[in-house]
Amino acid sequence: MSDAKVFDILVVGGGMIGTALALGLSRQGWQVGLIEGGDRDTLLQAPAPVEGVADFEPRVSAISVASQQLLETLGAWQGVVAGRHCPYQGMTVWDGDGTGRIHFDAAELQARALGTIVENRSLVRALFEVVETSDVELIDGVQVTGCAQAGDQRSIELADGRTLVARLVIAADGANSRLRQWVGLPTREWDYDQQAIVCTVRMAQSHRYTAWQRFSQTGPLAFLPLATESGDEHFCSIVWSQDTEEARRLVALDDATYTAELERAIERELGAVEAVSQRFAFPLRQRHAKDYIAPGFALVGDAAHTIHPLAGQGANLGYGDVRVMLEELAKAKGTGLSPAHELVLARYQRRRKGENLAMMAAMEGFKQLFGRDELPLRWLRNTGMRWLDGLGPVKNRIAAEAMGLIL
Numbered sequence: 001m002s003d004a005k006v007f008d009i010l011v012v013g014g015g016m017i018g019t020a021l022a023l024g025l026s027r028q029g030w031q032v033g034l035i036e037g038g039d040r041d042t043l044l045q046a047p048a049p050v051e052g053v054a055d056f057e058p059r060v061s062a063i064s065v066a067s068q069q070l071l072e073t074l075g076a077w078q079g080v081v082a083g084r085h086c087p088y089q090g091m092t093v094w095d096g097d098g099t100g101r102i103h104f105d106a107a108e109l110q111a112r113a114l115g116t117i118v119e120n121r122s123l124v125r126a127l128f129e130v131v132e133t134s135d136v137e138l139i140d141g142v143q144v145t146g147c148a149q150a151g152d153q154r155s156i157e158l159a160d161g162r163t164l165v166a167r168l169v170i171a172a173d174g175a176n177s178r179l180r181q182w183v184g185l186p187t188r189e190w191d192y193d194q195q196a197i198v199c200t201v202r203m204a205q206s207h208r209y210t211a212w213q214r215f216s217q218t219g220p221l222a223f224l225p226l227a228t229e230s231g232d233e234h235f236c237s238i239v240w241s242q243d244t245e246e247a248r249r250l251v252a253l254d255d256a257t258y259t260a261e262l263e264r265a266i267e268r269e270l271g272a273v274e275a276v277s278q279r280f281a282f283p284l285r286q287r288h289a290k291d292y293i294a295p296g297f298a299l300v301g302d303a304a305h306t307i308h309p310l311a312g313q314g315a316n317l318g319y320g321d322v323r324v325m326l327e328e329l330a331k332a333k334g335t336g337l338s339p340a341h342e343l344v345l346a347r348y349q350r351r352r353k354g355e356n357l358a359m360m361a362a363m364e365g366f367k368q369l370f371g372r373d374e375l376p377l378r379w380l381r382n383t384g385m386r387w388l389d390g391l392g393p394v395k396n397r398i399a400a401e402a403m404g405l406i407l
Contacts (some may be wrong), residue, residue, distance in 0.1 A: 003382065004372045007033045007137070009212040009329075009339050010156055012144055012167035016061070016120060016171025017301035017318040019127040023074045024326040028137045033164060034131065035156065039141040050228040051343070053200040053235065053277040057119040060237045061205065061315040062392075063087075063212070063390060064115050070319050071126075079126030080118055083305075085229035087113035090210035117211075117224045118236065122383055133156070144173075147182045147297075154296045168340040170298050170325070173188070175287060177303035183228050183294050197249035199264070199279040200226070204271030206233040210267055218243050222309075235372055236270070239309055241284060251281050285309060286316050292353060293345040297343040300325060305356045317356055319396055324351045 022034040036043070049056060063071070063080075069147075071077040091114055094101040106114050131138055132183040139158070146157035147169060154169040160359025170181035180187070207225035214221045219241035226235040240262075241252060250258060259273040287306045292299045301318035327346050332344045 003161040004155065004165045005033075006153070006308065007031050007164065007166040009033075009168045009197070010035060010164055010172060011170045011172055012155070012156065013172035013174060013301075013303070014043070014124070014128070014138075014140070015172060015174065016123050016127070016315060017322060018170070019124065019381065020071065020074055020076070020308050021077070021170065021172060021300060022136045023127065023130055023134055025329060026134050027074075028326070028330050029327070030333065031137075032135070033137045033139055033166065035139045035142070035144060035164075037143050038137060039139070040128070043140070044067055044125060046125070047115045047119075048229075048230075049083070050235070052260065053275045055204055056084075056200040056226060056235065056277070057121045058198045058200060058237070058277065058280050059120045060117050060121065060226070062115045062122055062224065063118055063123070064316045064319075065113070066109065066323075067316050067319040068116060069113070070323055071123075071234060074127070075130045076123075076126045079129045080116075080123060083122045083126070084119060084227060084229065085122070086209065086225045088115040088117060088209050088225050089209050090117060090208065091213070092210055093213045093215070095215050104398050115212075116228060133354070144178065149295065152296070154368055166296075167338055168296055168298065170300055171303045173286075175302040175306045177299065179297075180289060180299055180303055183297050183301065185289050185291055185294060187287050189285060189287045192286065193286045193307065194241050195243050195244055195281040196284055197238070197242065197247055197250060197279055197281050199238050200277040201236050201238055201259075201273050202275040203234050203236060204274055207270060209233070209237050212236075212266065214266060214269075216265070218246055223266060224269065234274075240265070241309060244283070247281050248380065251279050251348060264361050292349045296326070296340040296341070298345055298348060304352075319353065321352050324348055358372060 008030040009025055010033045011018045014034055018146050019034065022032050028034040040247060040357045050056060070256060089106040091104040092101065104114060106112060112147065143159040144156055145159050148155050150165060153165050153167055156164045156169060158164065168180070171177050173179055207223065209225055211225060212223040222239040224239065225236040226237055227233070228235060250261060253261065255276055258279070259276050262273050283308065286308060287297055288302045300321040302314070303319060304321065307314050309316065315378045328344050329339050332339055337344055
């Protein structure tokens, strides 16, 4: 242990959330290490230009304006906009079993966009480009094999035999966080018995820089607009949440049959599906850590909470964690407190836990509302959607809060 390198803070997990947090903490003057299992060269590799649906990454994120502002302060947004990204000015949501429909428009909010669709790997690459010129010490290409308490510090064991020590370890290692399990922070979990099917399609009509979402009894379908290097407006990323058995049936279909099902499901809102990429399916499970903190330890992002993708808020909740953690650790730095001080971590948990739980509860409420077919509920949701669509100030306030816009 005496030969172990000591950091102020070690962030484990170099994804969209962990890398952003490491950058922000380093800028505050903390000695920060970032541990990532992937290797630096792969993470920095630029994607090939788009020639067809297979050239997009299947996993994308809808980055809110608030998250964009955070990434701008970290110097990473410039790299995002230098690559493929698609700001969307509109969002249309409707009930596939009724007549209710709501349209949100950035112009009504006096904003350039409601958000930006970015491929996950492009966002990570933009962050790592900034890491390259920062004071963050990147420990890449190696897996973490253990985490233990070492007096008033935490030790991290690596697969190559190295031991690293930090006053504070922050786990950003995803929904199935091994660090969370090793430290012994329990979670509340429930299975939706649904899977999210993701793929990329080319449509006959332009997406019109609009995100489209249709709700049905078996789950929501989202068409998220994508942009190519040449400005082609016909590509969309699909996130189709369906009951598990139905999702398995859809994934097993041949491309022609699947595209026909997809056209029917989206009600041919963008015309015919001209091409479809390989399909991937991910089981949907809601998960929330009962506590985000332990002595010398904290959870951020999916390691702390996972949420149904129907509102596209997963990444933005993670960036909310980053923003609050940076604020609390900046206060600690200014007052000479340890980054692992119990009051510092307690404030982080108090500020984030309630907000995350509220969003998770709202998403569960939406899912239950649209997942039931009783006539009174169907009438209520369709009447409510039509009523809300006509109330500009109320509708715009909801959009502003959901997308992180400031009115």
